Structures are given as structure tokens and as C-alpha cells.
Amino acid sequence: MMKTYKQEYKKVLDKIYCDMCGLCCTDDNFGNECAVLEASWGYNSLKDGTKYDIQLCEQCFDETLQFVKNRRKQYLGIFKYPYENDPLNPDKQI
Numbered sequence: 001m002m003k004t005y006k007q008e009y010k011k012v013l014d015k016i017y018c019d020m021c022g023l024c025c026t027d028d029n030f031g032n033e034c035a036v037l038e039a040s041w042g043y044n045s046l047k048d049g050t051k052y053d054i055q056l057c058e059q060c061f062d063e064t065l066q067f068v069k070n071r072r073k074q075y076l077g078i079f080k081y082p083y084e085n086d087p088l089n090p091d092k093q094i
Helices: 058-076
Strands: 035-040 051-056
Touching: 035 058, 051 058
Parallel strands: none
Antiparallel strands: 035 051
């Protein structure tokens, strides 16, 4: 019996860097902790097929989330915000 072998190139994740501040999100103790902001725009939008995959460290995620919450308060007013089952205020799950 003859055996043949082939070499395969395998890409392995090494580090993740925050796309906002540039700090490394990879930690040997906690793994690869980062938030992902994704968008895939359809062909009827002004962005026509544009895709985004943005990695955010925890601090930059919190800052971005706070910006979104503040903007929503501006649009909805203080009497309509926050509301029940708000996706920007999820319950902490353990």
C-alpha cells in the first residue's frame, strides 16, 4: 500500500483588534471578547450591496451603545423612552 500526503493551509485566528480604538480584544484569560456590528445592505438601498463587519472592544461598544440610546431619546422624547422589551437594554443573562 502506498500513502500520499498533501499539505493544507489552515488560517487560524490569532488576534482581534477593535476597529474603533485599535486595541487588541484578544485576551489569553477570557478568549476573544468583542462585539460585532454587522450590516448587509440590500439592493434597494442607497448602499446597494455594501457589507460591514466591525469588531468593537467592550469599552467602544459601550460608548457606541450610549450614543445610540442618546440619539433615540432625541427622536422619541423622554416620555416614550425607554420602553418595554427594549433591545438596547437587555436583561443580563447568566
